[in-house]
Amino acid sequence: MEISSFPVIPPEDLTQFYSSPYPELHNSSPSHSPLKKLRTDIQTDFLDVDLNDYKESNPSAIKDFLSSLFTMEEEHIDTHQFLQFQNPQNSYYSNSNVSNEQLNKVEVVQPKQKNKRPRNSSPVPGDPSTAPVTHQRRLWVKDRSKDWWEKCSHPDFPEEEFKKSFKMSKATFNMICDELDPVITKKDTMLRAAIPVHQRVAVCIWRLATGEPLRLVSKRFGLGISTCHKLVLEVCSAIKTVMMPRFVQWPDEANLAEIKTKFESISGIPNVGGSIYTTHIPIIAPKVNVGAYFNKRHTERNQKTSYSITVQGVVDPNGIFTDVCIGWPGSMPDDKVMEQSALFQRATHGALNNVWMVGNSGYPLMDWMLVPYTHQNLTWTQHTFNEKIEEIQKVAKDSFYRLKKRWGCLQKRTEVKLQELPGVLGACCVLHNICEMRNEGIEPETDDSFELFDDEIVPENPVRSAAAVQARDHIAHSLLHHGHAGPSFF
Known part of the structure; x- marks a missing residue:
């Protein structure tokens, strides 16, 4: 009968087999191709199996089975067609799902003797011994429930x-x-x-x-x-x-006009093309440049060493990402991450004319970036302006909250390697946009302990444009007087 599954050999038993009683298999040189092939076949066949399920397997019975394979490989006998069971009731079936009745039906296949032909003789047409032999490979897999x-x-x-x-x-x-x-x-x-x-x-x-x-x-x-x-x-x-x-597309002129209208209806601030926010994704300490990924703020809050990478995103009024920048180390402040993004390059080349990006106090005030007042003793006009900025920022915060809430892998340290993580995070952003576009809401949970924490650090140079200072003051004055103080800066 065909054997489609077989008990898996734990790694410790394989190590024992390689080291003793056949030390030449453990220390085999590249010239020992049959031995190297046997070791590779065994490791390949068991690569896709959960080895923890068979830690209690009988080592001696497993060694006997592998010893048979080793002998067969030395004698050039096909290991995939020859399975010799000296005792079907032996212990390496102890943890499998094979019944005793099925074991009694296992056929014992004896190896066939090879027909030897003189070394210098020519192949005889029609002679079965000279015909090429095709072997059907067996695949050992573990049966899993689907x-x-x-x-x-x-x-x-x-x-x-x-x-x-x-x-x-x-x-x-x-x-x-x-x-x-x-x-x-x-x-x-x-x-x-x-x-x-x-x-x-x-x-x-x-x-x-x-x-x-x-x-x-x-x-x-x-x-x-x-x-x-x-x-x-x-x-x-x-x-x-x-x-x-x-x-995930940057809006064209028609969509940008619609975005401006919606943001103005939310806050009263004109020409807002997006709300920008940066969050941190926890990771396991990397093996290289570990200091760059050290997150001091999360470490102080959680009272345990934390490492992270950043995800910067610009969202529209519906919470859909129009631009993302993923993968910069967690030690970088928000303004430094922004300077490395494609958004900053787009703005530097004049692609954001007459458009405001609204950020929190972690971003600098620039010709295209509108941020709240951060100095002490704010006037009533400045305080009103900060409240309107907070309403726009809430759109981005809520969107990032839904992103992390929907995709739970972003809330904990992941097993994904650091170099592969940006691709996973990018997929999460795409799936987030698809769910938002198709109105896939998040199911309410009774025990919702997740909160979005991302500290804001004021940049060393918070003001980078004198014209932007005047524009912000003008917008703040206009908001306080309900739009009767004159047109905006743009």
């Missing part, structure tokens, strides 16, 4: 439960799958069937939405841990490549 995903993907699965799990409706989820289908679809192979597109996207979105460890995602979807990690990175990369140009 019941949860099969239930979620069923058409009768309740819409409310699906949205609670994936933070979006079935219609939005299917739209994302259709957009990514040409990029992430894989073909079936002779070894296994390809993972469907919907399951690939579901693994990624579930991981982003819950922030669960990969081992829990693996159990929920019935896939290997390394497979789930690979799927998350592949789908995030596809989202960033395929969907970001469409769903």
